[in-house]
Amino acid sequence: MKIVWRCLTLLTATASTLALVAAPAAAGSAIVGAPGAGDDYFPLAGNGGYDVSHYDLDIRYEPATRAFTGAATISARATARLSRFNLDLRGFTVRSVRVDGRPARFDRDGQELRISPRSGLSRGERFTVSVTYDGTTGRPTDNTGALYGWVSTPDGSFVANEPEGAATWYPVNDHPTDKASYDFEITVPAGKTAVANGEPRGQYTRDGWTTFRWHAADPMASYLATASIGDYDLRRSVGPRGLPIIDAVDRDLGPTGDDGLARTAEMIDYFGQLFGPYPFSSFGAIVDDDEDPGYALETQTRPIYAGPPSQSTVAHELAHQWFGDSVTPARWQEIWLNEGFATYASWLWEEHTGGRTAAARFASLHAQPETASLWNPPPGDPGAVELFAGSVYNKGAMTLQALRAKIGDAAFFALLRAWYAGHRGGNVSTSDFVRLAEKISRQQLNGFFRTWLYTPGKPTTW
Ligand code: ARG
Ligand code: ZN
Numbered sequence: 001m002k003i004v005w006r007c008l009t010l011l012t013a014t015a016s017t018l019a020l021v022a023a024p025a026a027a028g029s030a031i032v033g034a035p036g037a038g039d040d041y042f043p044l045a046g047n048g049g050y051d052v053s054h055y056d057l058d059i060r061y062e063p064a065t066r067a068f069t070g071a072a073t074i075s076a077r078a079t080a081r082l083s084r085f086n087l088d089l090r091g092f093t094v095r096s097v098r099v100d101g102r103p104a105r106f107d108r109d110g111q112e113l114r115i116s117p118r119s120g121l122s123r124g125e126r127f128t129v130s131v132t133y134d135g136t137t138g139r140p141t142d143n144t145g146a147l148y149g150w151v152s153t154p155d156g157s158f159v160a161n162e163p164e165g166a167a168t169w170y171p172v173n174d175h176p177t178d179k180a181s182y183d184f185e186i187t188v189p190a191g192k193t194a195v196a197n198g199e200p201r202g203q204y205t206r207d208g209w210t211t212f213r214w215h216a217a218d219p220m221a222s223y224l225a226t227a228s229i230g231d232y233d234l235r236r237s238v239g240p241r242g243l244p245i246i247d248a249v250d251r252d253l254g255p256t257g258d259d260g261l262a263r264t265a266e267m268i269d270y271f272g273q274l275f276g277p278y279p280f281s282s283f284g285a286i287v288d289d290d291e292d293p294g295y296a297l298e299t300q301t302r303p304i305y306a307g308p309p310s311q312s313t314v315a316h317e318l319a320h321q322w323f324g325d326s327v328t329p330a331r332w333q334e335i336w337l338n339e340g341f342a343t344y345a346s347w348l349w350e351e352h353t354g355g356r357t358a359a360a361r362f363a364s365l366h367a368q369p370e371t372a373s374l375w376n377p378p379p380g381d382p383g384a385v386e387l388f389a390g391s392v393y394n395k396g397a398m399t400l401q402a403l404r405a406k407i408g409d410a411a412f413f414a415l416l417r418a419w420y421a422g423h424r425g426g427n428v429s430t431s432d433f434v435r436l437a438e439k440i441s442r443q444q445l446n447g448f449f450r451t452w453l454y455t456p457g458k459p460t461t462w
Pocket of ligand 2: 298316320338339342
């Protein structure tokens with residue numbers, strides 16, 4: 001994202017809570033990275049003026065005391081000339097900030113960590129910013145009161161950032177438009193297991209602490225990062241085309257804790273045939289025994305579940321690897337491109353394995369009365385508070401079934417494949433999807449999508 005606030009006049013910095021005012025630069029022209037990425041739903045999520053390519057996160061965590069120590073090194077490129085830029089970070093004490101190895105001035109304003117490098121950054125310049133920080137973690141909640149981010153649990157942590165909870169555990173450009181690769185080095189008391197995205201890169205134990213290293217090479221949105229700690233057993237198996245599958249299942253769950261994972265390899269194969277090859281270098285699951293968060297998240301390569309998942313939940317989170325993780329919304333308003341697609345994919349899996357057909361599923365939902373909660377808010381613009389409303393999932397999935405019925409199976413499945421092939425690793429909007437659907441079907445579909453995605457209430461004709 002490239003949004004910059006230009007402060008051309010010298011402003012006397014007062015305590016501005018809006019964080020829009022520059023710390024005046026010597027020559028009277030300060031160029032300050034914006035405090036947000038420009039997302040209408042979460043205006044302060046992410047930042048402007050730079051683009052991150054890699055996060056190197058070193059974390060030490062003690063579940064018993066919730067004591068957390070972090071060192072983050074972020075590699076980025078300035079997308080504008082910058083005298084100051086922000087990272088998102090909530091809580092903690094920041095001990096030091098360095099830019100390209102040199103100490104930098106910084107201050108905090110709510111979730112904004114504002115950093116002024118010794119000398120400004122020029123447009124296009126590559127730089128690293130290193131932040132050391134520590135504190136005691138808690139149980140953060142999102143704008144609806146749901147647990148998210150770094151959720152401290154009795155045996156470790158359940159880490160699920162969607163939509164803008166990454167800032168509860170590392171300094172970050174916390175918006176899905178800025179994807180980056182990650183390296184994790186997580187140190188926990190010996191006996192605990194730390195699980196992150198990607199693949200393990202070794203572990204060692206010294207003085208009663210074990211360090212786990214994980215490497216996630218595929219560019220990843222910050223809401224998909226995890227570093228979950230618990231009493232996990234790690235299990236390796238192999239999926240289609242040799243894909244490594246690494247599952248972490250809480251030991252306390254007993255033998256049935258992983259029942260829902262039994263058909264993972266088959267699912268990868270099935271979705272691979274429908275949508276195109278699985279996007280990333282590995283897959284797996286993190287199955288925790290702390291049910292409190294009450295949901296699962298499609299953390300990249302390794303979805304996290306608050307308890308033993310059903311097979312259809314596993315199918316849902318797996319489908320997100322294509323729709324959400326690889327093909328990622330450009331703004332949170334587009335959430336149905338994640339949830340509608342993943343829900344629809346789980347319907348397809350159910351049909352494939354001899355359960356109800358997607359068409360039957362659609363019919364029984366469509367039989368619900370106009371007064372049912374299913375119809376609102378409209379999935380194409382649910383609002384920040386209703387981001388995960390039932391309508392985003394179910395009316396979103398119904399939109400795809402209705403589209404399939406309208407344009408026919410051949411065009412519909414060609415569309416899903418082209419959508420993934422054309423936007424793999426990128427960011428998308430609904431308008432991109434509508435345009436592609438019109439191109440492939442040779443139908444005018446504006447009215448159809450207006451009815452299903454943007455009009456409140458129950459669709460009757462489309
Ligand atoms: N994307 C997740 C899923 O549908 C749900 C995340 C809910 N997050 C939240 N902060 N309420 O699989
Ligand atoms: Zn989902």
